């Protein structure tokens with residue numbers, strides 16, 4: 001099965017990252033996870049998950065949360081710059097950043113590599129592997145749009161969380177699943193998360 005890097009940053013919408021991890025694991029894929037410092041702050045605020053602890057404890061907590069073993073979910077601390085995902089020789093099937101802040105969009109567009117998530121994204125680009133961003137901000141400035149355009153032009157899939165309403169969502173879960181379904185479609189993972197137009 002696939003091996004995907006998932007990054008969670010400090011944009012609003014931690015729930016997208018968490019649901020995505022769940023679905024990738026459910027589909028039998030391996031997840032290599034890293035979370036920025038701001039990502040942890042927003043996660044505490046939005047999904048009530050406090051990860052302000054040592055990397056070992058964070059991993060332990062996440063494994064319990066997703067009810068899986070370390071064989072399928074590995075956590076890499078954002079400052080662990082020598083982590084496997086920082087190297088192009090470590091093979092993966094791609095990277096998804098959900099949600100992706102404008103700060104991280106900018107860092108990737110400019111090749112900053114100032115933390116493990118940014119470095120992993122830089123590696124994905126240099127190795128020509130699939131990358132998908134779920135950028136979240138509103139309104140978007142010209143700077144944001146130019147950075148996103150630059151990335152789209154080099155093949156990065158930009159999948160903002162924009163729910164469709166012809167599916168008649170009835171809950172927040174329906175709205176979140178709609179976006180997660182569109183993300184999974186992009187990486188060819190089967191799912192029944194959203195109604196399809198027929």
Ligand SMILES: Cc1cc2nc3c(=O)[nH]c(=O)nc-3n(C[C@H](O)[C@H](O)[C@H](O)COP(=O)(O)O)c2cc1C
Pocket residue numbers: 008009010011012036037038039041042045100101102103104136137138
């Ligand atoms: C509650 C909260 C919500 C935020 N929402 C967004 C957002 O939707 N989009 C965004 O680009 N930044 C948002 N930010 C700001 C980012 O967290 C901030 O720019 C941070 O530096 C991003 O760092 P990172 O990219 O390393 O995660 C939010 C911050 C907080 C505290």
